[in-house]
Amino acid sequence: MELGISMFGDLHVDSQTGKIQSAQQRLAELMEEIKLADEVGLDILGIGEHHRAEYAVATPEIILAAAAAVTKNIKLTSSVTVLSSSDPVKLYQNFAMVDLLSNGRAELMAGRGSFTESFPLFGYNLYDYNDLFEEKLALLLQVNTETKVNWQGRFRASLFGQEIYPRTEDRPLPIWIAAGGSPDSVVRAGKLGLPIMFAIVAGTPLMRFKPLYELYRETYIETGHDISDYQVGMFSHSLFGEDEKEVSEYYYPLYKGQMDRIGKSRGWSPFVREQFDYGQSPEAALFVGEPSAMVDKILYAEENFGLTRFIAHLDVGAPSHKHLMKAIELYGTKIAPQVRAALNKN
Template identity: 50%
Template sequence: MEIGISTFLEATPDPVTGSVISHAERLRHAVEEIVLADQVGLDVYGIGEHHRADYAGTAPAVVLAAAAAMTKRIRLTSAVTVLSSDDPVRVYQAFSTLDGISNGRAEIMAGRGSFIESFPLFGYSLDDYDELFEEKLELLLAIRASEKVTWRGGHRPAIQNLGVYPRSVQSPLPVWIASGGNPESAVRAGMLGLPIAFAIIGGMPERFAPLVKLYKQAAARAGHDPESLPIATHSHGFVGETTEQAADAFFPSTQAQMNVIGRERGWPAYDRSAYDAARSLRGALYVGDPEFVAEKIVLLRRNLGVTRFFLHINVGTMPHREVLRAIELLGTKVAPIVHKELARS
């Protein structure tokens, strides 16, 4: 089972001091995090694409490439690429370039986007939300399958027997489908035989079991081996020396950012009681000491059969030294416990 980090490169106001980290500093911090994650043996680092002031991750492939030459084995992925509002040709070129720099460690995680700022920014209508994703995913998969591409769709100019370069080191370049829990996304990924990543940020992770079953059934119907397809989850969390220390450190920034998003989406206020309930053994928050976080990951593996786990650090702005320590603990303490426990089963 692979264990790694995901981030949106949060650049939100510090909930204690009110100071705001610059985008430039957050980008440099991300490179440090990736290098450390590689050093402590983590398997993957993912950066989500957003186009708003409180996140610095508008160009994940560029940030990942900055760290690619400084790392040796960690896989580097978007988490996610908002494919609906991007050009699949440029997406492939960016990540195949990253694949070359990293010598075959790049991946694309494609999604429709739960944040919609990129649609007006790049001139797309939300009325075409689903159609855009389906069409652009079709083109992206055609590009990765063949050097010369002939393709026609409704939202992008046609391509007539043109080459797309550079070609990736990996053949094919890994493409994952990201889903927040939409059954149609699970079916689509299964039918295409693509790995899937579920974002589980609320409720009980075990409730995603029917979606995993739906995904595998769709894969089998389409002639794919469902047991060979990777399944990932992405959840918020933090690792500390003790569970109490981790919980107290992670709460202020998490509450602040969840309430910002909640006001935009009509969610109820996020308070300590909701937070504490979510970090229980069966909850969606992976916050605690290494033993407790490992126990939750093992439970997730047994309930959903996941092959990759992303711990999203951090939800809002936290001191950089604390984030680095959490990454170190995830790699040196949590991952070995998980691997040892799973080896017994």
């Protein structure tokens, strides 16, 4: 099982003044965190796309290209790219360049977008939410395997024998599908034989997702895809510290602040401590605590879901750079080695 991190470049928001951290400062910190993740031997780095005031990253592939220059081994993926409001041709070109810069370490994770600010920003109608994703995914998959493309659709100009460069070397670009719980998304990914990453966040009970993992596996096998290529992952909000009580007390106000900022625009009730505490329990999807408890929790998820990849999403609510560096250090030096050792025994 691959073990990695993802970050969105959350900007710290002062709870008293509302002042937002400078994006320039956060991006500088982010590069140091990425370098450390590679140095401590983590497998995956994911960077997400947002178009809101509280985030520093609007284009993941720019950060991934910078990461390619300062890392040696870690895989570099978007987490996620909002495919529905992007141009698949340009996306392929951008990620092919990251792949070339990183000597074959780039991946793309495509999602429909739980944050929808990019739709009006780039001139798309939310009414077309599902149709946009299906059409653009089909084009992206075609571009990924064919240099000369003929294509017609509803949402972009047609292509007639258009050659698309640069190309990745030796293999197509790995493309994952991000899913938040829609059975239709699961079935689509399974039929296409594309790896799937489930976002299981906040206080969600882990077992609520077991039927979806089973649906994906069943669809994947029934469609005739090679089980040796089967890949399935899990993405969950996380923060690690030496002392569970200490890291929990530190993180709760930051996590609540971000949940409430997002929730205000979505009509959610205010996030409360009981949700946070339940999320930290073994059966729920908030990976906040000390290394041994996190090892047990990751292994519990792997055992129940057959995971081939686990992504700890670390910067919800903008924990300090110091806390993020500590979390990455603990993940790479204590948590990941213990998880790998336990899996190797099996």
